[in-house]
Structures are given as structure tokens and as C-alpha cells.
Amino acid sequence: MKSKLTGTVLALVLGFQSAVLMAKPSLMESWEHLQPSREQVIASLNVVELLKRHHYNKPPLDDARSAQIFESYLKMLDPSRSFFLASDVGEFEKWRHQFDDFLRNGELQPGYAIYRRHLARQQERLSYALSLLEKGVENMDFTKNEELLVDRENAPWASNKQELDDLWRKRLKDEVLRLKIAGRDDESIGELLTKRYTNQLARLGQTREEDVFQSYINAFAQSYDPHTQYLSPENAENFDINMSLSLEGIGAVLQNDNEFVKVVRLVPAGPAEKTRQIAPADRIVGVAQGNEEMVDVVGWRLDEVVKLIRGPKGSKVRLEIIPASNAPNDQSSRVVAITREAVKLEEQAAKKAVLELDHKGRNFRLGVIEIPAFYLDFKALRAGEAEYKSTTRDVRRLLTELQEEDIDGLVIDLRNNGGGSLQEATELTGLFIEQGPTVLVRNADGRVDILADDNLGTYYKGPMAVLVNRLSASASEIFAGAMQDYHRALVLGGQTFGKGTVQSIQPLNHGELKLTLAKFYRVSGLSTQHQGVIPDISYPASVDTSVIGESALPQAMPWDSIRPVIQVDRNPFKPFLDELTARHEARTADDPDFVYSRQRLALSQELVKETTVSLNEETRRARQAEIEQRQLDLENAMRQAKGQEPLDKLEDEETAALHAENEKLKPEEDAYLAESGRILLDFLNLHSAIANRESRL
Incomplete structure (x- = not known):
């Protein structure tokens, strides 16, 4: 069996060339020529047997x-x-x-x-x-x-x-x-x-x-579950290419959404993310090669759209997309040009910054380490190269540099980190704990394997927080969960993605079967499946969790728990969580970015509940204008609160992306990051006050 942990894959890298037959065919009266082959019959029997014997649930x-x-x-x-x-x-x-x-x-x-x-x-x-x-x-x-x-x-x-x-x-x-x-x-x-x-x-x-x-x-x-899947011989070949990341593409994970193909997530530092014009939940309605005519792909199968998108390094593909930020009935689209290329490991590397905040009349310097993915240069490692790149090695180096700068605390930023190497999630955890288990893997036979950090000593012992959101998945959830279970860090942000299952690829006589054969559990015994990691203090969601996340998938396996493998006696954060939450809510009640996020999400959820649309043009245009005005009002309220000029109309995404690229926000201007720093400083202040009181007694 060739086994691959799909929960730790960086992403499916998409792209290739294809021609589309546009000629109208003679209509067929029946499809009786479509009959099962002997190979398919044998493959179906093999699938039945494999699921019976090896699926995690064995229903x-x-x-x-x-x-x-x-x-x-x-x-x-x-x-x-x-x-x-x-x-x-x-x-x-x-x-x-x-x-x-x-x-x-x-x-x-x-x-x-x-x-x-x-x-x-x-x-x-x-x-x-x-x-x-x-x-x-x-x-x-x-x-x-x-x-x-x-x-x-x-x-x-x-x-x-x-x-x-x-x-x-x-x-x-x-x-x-x-x-x-x-x-x-x-x-x-x-x-x-x-x-x-x-x-x-x-x-x-x-x-x-x-x-x-x-x-x-x-x-x-x-x-059985949404990740158990039969792959035809052609799709099995595509899957192998995607898993090995050996073919250049646009760096996006796609899935079917009724008649459309929807973006699920973007590969960090990939070509699609670099455009800053594509986001999760955007729908692709057209694909064009270079400057050729746009091919409408509404109603196409996912694999057919992938074939159009895939292509060689250096070639250009244009995507026509309907942004997720549009109102539900707004079909206005934009065209995004992307140059296909391989995602370079160094572009996904962890990065550092220093967040400077005034708190209680004193200036504090907090280190920030952004980790876009859990990466490991397997090729260099196998070749015995001493300086191979990995998340843990890079973070260790950045920690050294930040500690030399006398930081007062640390924020690990895992927003939009879709996972990667399970080994790296374990080793990174080891930088922040003395020694011990990092993640549990329960197999279909009930056996629990324990992955652990066996190295004595903690590389960074200072106060820290971990920032996550809905697009933090898999290895990110393992690391964040371990930091929460060991009470090593405050976990802040949004509920994570919730993919806590392990898949394996089993070759068949005809195609392959990807089946779920294990589940991840945190050291506390809690599953990361379905529920993900729940932050200690929650921020407004950046995407609608009913649309993006494991819980949005049909037949998603449920959350559960098993016996914990650690017992941490004292949670240093628990006595302060109510006060920290109260301070956070008071501080962000009027914060422009937090207010905007809450109201924008509320509007989106309100519109999603509309199950009918008017076919009267006057009524429809009036409703569309009303929605766009509400969106503009939200945008301008935020801009005015920040002292910026209001807009006459909503910026298109391309203009907004160019503005964002030119602005290059400082850490202090990232509202969620800055608030994470303030919460960490609140904790240090409260904890210090208690410690001083106890020392006087």
C-alpha cells in the first residue's frame, strides 16, 4: 500500500492545457452504449472489500x-x-x-x-x-x-x-x-x-x-465520509502529480459547488495568492489559455476544469471568477491573469516581525512569527544536506534573533495555514514544551499511536499566543491544539477548519481508492475532526463557517474524544479568561476592523437565508442596489473611523488588491494581530499583579 497523509498535504497544485470541443453534436436518443466493463466490476468488488476491512468506522x-x-x-x-x-x-x-x-x-x-x-x-x-x-x-x-x-x-x-x-x-x-x-x-x-x-x-x-x-x-x-473517494485511472494520475507538487500550477484547492467550481483555499506564496485577487469561496466561471478566448466552464466537472487550469511553468492562464464577496445574486465577474509556476519553498518560509504596543503607559515589543505552511525539504534531508529547510529549523533561528531583540512575548501567526508536514508540527511543538506527546493517531483497529517530542528542554519559555482562523487546518490544528492542551499559549482567533482524519491511497486493478483509516487526536484526547480547535478568545470569522470548513462537508465524521495522554495540573490562563474576554470585547466594541468584520459577516449570513429571488427587473435591481449600498456603508464606516476618505462606490477587488500591495501593513496595523498582542499583554499584567500580591503575603 502506498500511503499518503492527505491531511498534511500542502495543497493540490493546479494547472494544464486542454482544448474544448464547442461544436454542437447530433443529439443522442439514448446512452445504452454506456455499460460497465469487467475491470469496473472487479474494481467495485475491491472497493467494497477495502471499505469493509480498512475504513476507520467500518460501518x-x-x-x-x-x-x-x-x-x-x-x-x-x-x-x-x-x-x-x-x-x-x-x-x-x-x-x-x-x-x-x-x-x-x-x-x-x-x-x-x-x-x-x-x-x-x-x-x-x-x-x-x-x-x-x-x-x-x-x-x-x-x-x-x-x-x-x-x-x-x-x-x-x-x-x-x-x-x-x-x-x-x-x-x-x-x-x-x-x-x-x-x-x-x-x-x-x-x-x-x-x-x-x-x-x-x-x-x-x-x-x-x-x-x-x-x-x-x-x-x-x-x-462513509467526504474524504473517502474512488479515483479513476486518469484522476489517480492527477492526484499523484498534485500530491508530489511536481507540476507547476496556480496553487489552489478547488471543489465542486453545484454548477460551479469553487476555490477552497490558496497555497501560501502560490501564484493565485500572489495576485491578491482570488479568495476562498470565489467561483470560477471561465478559463482561458494566455490571450486566447475565454472558455465558459459553468456546469463542468471539477476534473475537466482542472485540466484547463493546469499547464507548464511560465505559461499564463486567465480565470474569470465571481468573487465570494459579491451579493448572492450579483453575477458580476472579473478576470485574473496568473502565471503558472512552482511554489518555492523559500517563499513559504516562516517570517518574523516585531509588534510594538503601548500598554498601561509602557512600550512593549512582541515578536511575531508568521508560519504560512508546515514545510520540510524532504529531498535535501534524504540527500544528507546539513542546511535543509524546515519550519522548525527556521522558527528556531527566528526565535534566537527575536530573543536577542529583547521581546516581551511571542505571537505565532497560523492564519490561513492549511497544514503540511506532520513531522514538522511535532518538532515545532517541541520548541515550546519540555518533553512529551504531541499528537495521537487512532487507527481503525483501535490502536493509538503516540507521536512525541523526545528532546529534553524548551527552546522558548516566554509568554506566547497562537493566532488561528477558519483556514488554519490539519498540522496547524495539531500544533495549536498542543499549545492549548499544555497550557503553553493562549489560542486566539477563529474556530479552525476541523479536518482531523488520515487517508491512505490503495491501488486497485482499475484506478485507486483513497480511504480514511485513522483520526488525529490532541494530547488531551479531544479530536480535531469536525470541531477543529476552539480558541480561548474568539474573533469575528473572516469567512462563513457554514460554507468553508470540515463541518460544511456532507457526511463529515463527527467529533469525539479518547483517553488523554497528559495531565497538566494547572491552567495558568483559566483564572483570567473571563477578565481577558471582557477587556477584549470592550476594546474591540468600537474597533473599526472588528466592527466591520462582524457586520459584514452578519450581512452575508442574512443574505444566505434568502431562498427566492425576484424575476422582476425593477425589483431585482432595487434589491441589488440596496445590498450594494449596505456594503458601501459598512466599508465607509470603517474608513471614516480610520480617518480615511470615504468611497463613492465599492472598489473592485483588483484595485483593492493593488492598494493592499502598495500599503504593506505594519504589524500594528493588522487589527487581529495587534489585538492578539494586547490580550497577551493583558494576561501578563493580570498574572503579574496576582504574583506580586502573593509575594507580599
């Missing part, structure tokens, strides 16, 4: 699992319930409790039959949408007071073709209206949507047996 393959597979497969194929008819689902219902038997027996036909019906329904719907477009966008009536239900996850299945026609008529009106509000004219909208639907029809005709098999087996595999 039974029974009627209950069958029903779950059935529901997952329908949701995977038709998440918005816009293709299948109620009669289709009723016809499939006879198999609801039989998929466990089908899979054990290598019977793939029911899965193929459902997929073939989905292809037929897709063809009908796309053809219908094209027929509406042929009548002309300019002839659509946007004065009617109609509404479209956009949150259709639990909507009833359409009872007949007429209901689906009406739904798709409204869906098309919604797409046209979004593009009109985004500034496109009727002619360009008609061209764009005609090309989009024609392209999707063309790609239906290119469907292969492998597409069917991968979807069906993944409906089964991902009923």
Missing part, C-alpha cells in the same frame, strides 16, 4: 447504507432537483434498499441506468433552454412579478414535463437577469448562454463509461 453495508447511497447518488447527479421527474425517482425507488446487495455482487447496472436517465433529462433540459434562447433574450418579459426558488435542495421533484419547463424558463430568466445587472447587453448575454448550453450538450455526447462508474462508486464511497 455495515446494509439496507440503511443502501438508502444513503441512493439519496447521495440522486443528490450528486441532480443537487437542485432540476432534471429528474418525480416519475423517474419513483421508478428508481424500487432499488432504494438493494444497493448493498448490488455492490456486494458486483452488479453495476442500476447505477448505470440512473446515470443514463440523467443524461437523457439533461439533454431535454439543455435543448429546451436553447429553444428559449432562440426566441431572443430581448423578448423576455422582466416586468412580471415572478419569483424563482433558488434553494432547491429539499424542493419536491417536478411532477411532469410542464413543471420542469416552467422551472427552466424561470432559471433562464434568472441567468439573463443576473448578467443584465452585471452590465452585459442582450446580444452578448444571448451569445454567452447559447455557447454555454451548446457546449454542455456537446460534452454530454462525450460521456464515457468511466464517468458513470466514478460517479456511482463515489456515491457509495462518500457515504
